[in-house]
Amino acid sequence: MAPRVAVLGCGYWGKNHIQTLQNLGVLVAVSDADSNRAAHFASTYGVVAITPDKLFTHKEIDALVLALPPQFHTENALRALKNGKDVLVEKPIALNVADAELQVQIANEYGRIFMVGHILCFHPAFEKLCELIEQEALGDIRYIYSHRLGFGKFHTQSSALWDLAPHDLSMILTLTKCEPSQVHGEGSAIINQLSDFAHIHMTFPNGIRSHLFTSRLSPYCERRLTVVGTKAMLVFDDMEPWNRKLAFHRFSVWQENKEWISKADKINYIDICEGLPLTYELQHFLNCIEARQSPRTNGKDAIAILKVLTAASIDHYE
Numbered sequence: 001m002a003p004r005v006a007v008l009g010c011g012y013w014g015k016n017h018i019q020t021l022q023n024l025g026v027l028v029a030v031s032d033a034d035s036n037r038a039a040h041f042a043s044t045y046g047v048v049a050i051t052p053d054k055l056f057t058h059k060e061i062d063a064l065v066l067a068l069p070p071q072f073h074t075e076n077a078l079r080a081l082k083n084g085k086d087v088l089v090e091k092p093i094a095l096n097v098a099d100a101e102l103q104v105q106i107a108n109e110y111g112r113i114f115m116v117g118h119i120l121c122f123h124p125a126f127e128k129l130c131e132l133i134e135q136e137a138l139g140d141i142r143y144i145y146s147h148r149l150g151f152g153k154f155h156t157q158s159s160a161l162w163d164l165a166p167h168d169l170s171m172i173l174t175l176t177k178c179e180p181s182q183v184h185g186e187g188s189a190i191i192n193q194l195s196d197f198a199h200i201h202m203t204f205p206n207g208i209r210s211h212l213f214t215s216r217l218s219p220y221c222e223r224r225l226t227v228v229g230t231k232a233m234l235v236f237d238d239m240e241p242w243n244r245k246l247a248f249h250r251f252s253v254w255q256e257n258k259e260w261i262s263k264a265d266k267i268n269y270i271d272i273c274e275g276l277p278l279t280y281e282l283q284h285f286l287n288c289i290e291a292r293q294s295p296r297t298n299g300k301d302a303i304a305i306l307k308v309l310t311a312a313s314i315d316h317y318e
Contacts, residue, residue, distance in 0.1 A: 014067035074099040086113035091166040104299030115295035118170035122280040138229025149218035161198035164214040185312025246270040
């Protein structure tokens with residue numbers, strides 16, 4: 001029997017989980033602190049609305065998706081895990097490393113599946129990028145950088161760094177396959193007390209260097225990851241149409257008569273299969289529940305990302 005899943009949090013991102021789980025045929029309930037909002041989604045998708053205080057002990061729910069502001073993730077994840085529910089927690093799973101480690105510890109103690117919503121790891125363009133890197137199409141990886149810019153959204157307890165950077169860090173740490181040995185962060189609070197843009201510079205034990213730039217005060221939108229190797233570069237640009245999302249740039253650089261010469265070949269756009277990353281992510285969650293196997297985006301990965309955010313952060317959370 002397929003897992004029976006409920007969503008806690010019917011807000012901006014929770015509604016996407018609700019629709020996708022309904023399409024996958026496993027949604028049985030929704031819940032929200034706003035009972036009217038929960039009732040609306042329950043009526044729209046033909047499921048029941050359950051109050052949060054009754055959700056965790058409900059016997060006909062096998063798993064929960066937590067799509068809440070991050071300051072509420074730890075409390076609710078622990079309640080779900082201790083009541084025998086498998087859990088997918090949206091990023092970031094906490095606002096400090098200790099809370100993240102506690103969630104992972106309790107998940108292990110209670111033998112529950114614990115997955116983190118690092119959705120871009122399930123994007124077909126990123127998966128193809130990883131495949132090409134494994135085939136050594138770029139040569140040796142030397143540098144990875146990403147830009148995630150736009151206007152809004154502003155949160156009361158999440159800076160641009162903590163709200164936006166986990167997306168890019170999940171991809172960067174997947175590619176480097178290790179945690180950075182050095183982290184340097186810079187940022188500034190323009191609107192209120194939380195930073196509205198941030199830079200992170202990282203050095204990894206395997207010699208790879210990386211930086212990312214996030215901003216919620218940009219007049220234009222940018223969602224780009226670039227991986228630089230010794231033979232070529234790959235660019236994953238999620239603002240482009242599907243036939244141009246993944247670009248392969250082969251180049252060569254050499255020295256001649258004490259001068260550096262460079263040559264870049266014509267851009268080659270890589271064919272990728274179109275698909276919704278959230279659908280692939282949630283299907284993976286369901287597969288992990290049924291097989292009782294650790295997810296690709298697990299608690300260990302989330303802790304590594306939170307360590308980088310903490311080291312780079314100019315904001316301090318209680």
